[in-house]
Structures are given as structure tokens and as C-alpha cells.
Amino acid sequence: MTGAAARRRVDIKAQMDGIYGAMAPEAIPWNKADPPAVLVDLVEGGTIVPCDAIDLGCGAGHYAVWLASRGFCVTGVDISARAIGMAGRLAGERGAACRFVQADLTAAVPDDIAGGFDFAYDWEVLHHVFPDERARYAANVFRLLRPGGRYLSVCFSEADAPAFGGEGKWCLTPLGTLLYLSSEQEIAALVEPLFQVDELRTVEIAGRHGTHVAIKALMTRRAAAGP
Numbered sequence: 001m002t003g004a005a006a007r008r009r010v011d012i013k014a015q016m017d018g019i020y021g022a023m024a025p026e027a028i029p030w031n032k033a034d035p036p037a038v039l040v041d042l043v044e045g046g047t048i049v050p051c052d053a054i055d056l057g058c059g060a061g062h063y064a065v066w067l068a069s070r071g072f073c074v075t076g077v078d079i080s081a082r083a084i085g086m087a088g089r090l091a092g093e094r095g096a097a098c099r100f101v102q103a104d105l106t107a108a109v110p111d112d113i114a115g116g117f118d119f120a121y122d123w124e125v126l127h128h129v130f131p132d133e134r135a136r137y138a139a140n141v142f143r144l145l146r147p148g149g150r151y152l153s154v155c156f157s158e159a160d161a162p163a164f165g166g167e168g169k170w171c172l173t174p175l176g177t178l179l180y181l182s183s184e185q186e187i188a189a190l191v192e193p194l195f196q197v198d199e200l201r202t203v204e205i206a207g208r209h210g211t212h213v214a215i216k217a218l219m220t221r222r223a224a225a226g227p
Contacts, residue, residue, distance in 0.1 A: 020082035035066045051118035057125035061087025068096040076100045106133040126155035127179040142194040145221040160213040195219035
């Protein structure tokens, strides 16, 4: 499957609204209540301390609510209005003071959240952002963060293609979602004009039905975009 033709056939917002609207929450592969070990280690190890944080692709809000319980002031953003509704209900049930915003960050950053955060993270999101949208997405993350803010991104590696029964960089999942899998070199080339890369490596992460090979990048926002 090739990129441009595949992308024209995918309406990510409609697809995600359909998944969150039709599937039981526990059946959605990425909708897990427990926060990922990578995020927990950063917070509990003191690398990321309580601050204004933004969860990019927050889904049903579990990780945003977890961060709020650790003293963070959290805003969650997702392309799916249905996911945002679920996240708001979860925060209400848990008494978590989170804010949730429906937005497509491959398009534009809402003015009311631009430049207001010290920590941003996307967990298993960037492989849903296709190559022709990635530079705009990275620029939007840069715009969301204050200078010196930290950014964590974890997305599936191209080495993970066999987990989806394929090979190469484009994978169609059993849910019908189309993924673009990355290399470390691609991620570095994408982010280095905007962020100082503090850590970039291939890791194993836990999925609902086994482990996945992923690229972990931990970065610091530069004061200004470089060449």
C-alpha cells in the first residue's frame, strides 16, 4: 500500500469516531486504563515533574486522569469528539480537573491552548500521522510548548510490521486503521529542527495482545525553530 493513495482513502476523524462509538471500550486495542511504563518511569523518577501538561491523542482520557492524580494540570486533545466525550466523563467520575479539547493537530492549534505547556506527549499516535502531515504536526507540538518544555513521543517502529502480519512501512490493522511505521532516522530528521533530542531509541512496549517494537523519543523544545 502506498502513501498518497492510501491517505486519500482515510478520514481519520470519521474512523476514530466510528471506533469509539461502535466498540466496547475494553476492545479498543490502545484504550488501556493503566499508564504505560515509559510515562510512569519519567514521572515517578522525577524526570518530568508536575506542571502544565498536554496529552496529544488522549483517547478516553486514562493517562490524562492519571497525570492529574499526580499533581499535573492536564489538557487532553483528540481528533475524535466521541473520545473527548468519554474522557470528560472519566475525569468527572474520578474527580480529576482535566480539560479536554477536540482538535486535529495535523491542521492547526487552537489559540486558547497554544504556548501554554511544559510537557507534551503522544503515545501510539504518531504512526497515525502520515508523512505529508508530520512536519505540520511537529510544528504544532512546538507551538504548544513553552521554550524548554519537554516532549515525549512513542510510536510503532518499522520493525513492528510483522506484528500486523505485514512488512514495510504501511500497515493495515484488523480494525481497518492505516499505520505508517517509522525508523529512528525518520523521527530524528522530523524533530531535530524544533527540539533537542535527549533520548532516541528503539524499545519494546506492552500492547493489549503482546509487545510491540516502538521508537521512543524524549526531547526538549528549542527556544526557536532551527534550519
